[in-house]
Amino acid sequence: MIDLIKKLPKAELHLHIEGSLEPELMFRLAKKNKIDIPYNDIEDVRKAYDFSNLQTFLDIYYAGAKVLVTKDDFYDLTWEYILKCVEENIVHTEIFFDPQTHTERGVPFTAVITGIKEALADAKEKYGITSCVIMCFLRHLSQEDAFVTLEEAMPFKEDIIGVGLDSSELGNPPSKFKEVFKKAKEAGFKLVAHAGEEADYSYIYEALDLLNIDRIDHGVQSINSPELMTRLKNEQMPLTVCPNSNIELRVFDTYKDHNIKELLDYGLNISVNSDDPAYFKGYVNQNFINLCENLPITEDDIVTLVKNSFRASFIDDELKEKYLAQVDLALQ
């Protein structure tokens, strides 16, 4: 099973690039940029990565992101993730970034997007890895702030395929961002949103009906509404599920309690993703392995999950078919 997971080419659709900041790089950049971090050594960091919910994680994640200052820092961050993609056999990736986390500190939007894009261009040239970039609005900030960020993104429209919504979910429902998502859609962006991670399934309905999203991030709370489950199945609306994240943030108590197998068996379009791999103990393959070790996941399930990662991606149909054929080839 582990061999199968490793050998299949995969796409990743739910990855916060700031969440791929490994402690080693965090220390190196903190020193270079003379930024204080509240850790003495790597062991200290690992100890701090013990979360009780989404917010306790976000506090640490935003503190870590402060070491990212220059365009080169964003290049190095992205390049280290690309090297993981090579190890993991991830051939296509759709990367989230949180511009407001950086522009709030005075880092120019241009530095962030340019560093990321240059690394992704090198990834294509050196390894053939394809990618898209999705800009997330921080939902704990206002819709007005999100409008400002959308304006800043306009000159980079060619580099950014879509917009998303992340950060503190409870108390910040999708409805808060209805107008800015409408504007983003009119501007031609794809739309995604974190919904039904910690908050109940009403947030998923809002994301579908008020934001008109193309894909749901997490969405695991949909299991509590039979009507929503039917709808998601009929529409084949993709859910980018992140098992390690859900365990680390206590959405489920243990891997054995995770509902991904039920969602998949019901016929939903589910993929497996790493979310914030530097914080949640592993990249995509480790997420698959943890599922296989704890749930009655079959080899057919793995193939379906992997194929869904391409089906739910924002690449064109021709490239999709090419990648799906590569999965079939790897299976022979």
Ligand code: HPA
């Ligand atoms: N949820 C919300 N916001 C986030 C996450 C997440 O899992 N990871 C990084 N920002």
Ligand code: ZN
């Ligand atoms: Zn996420």
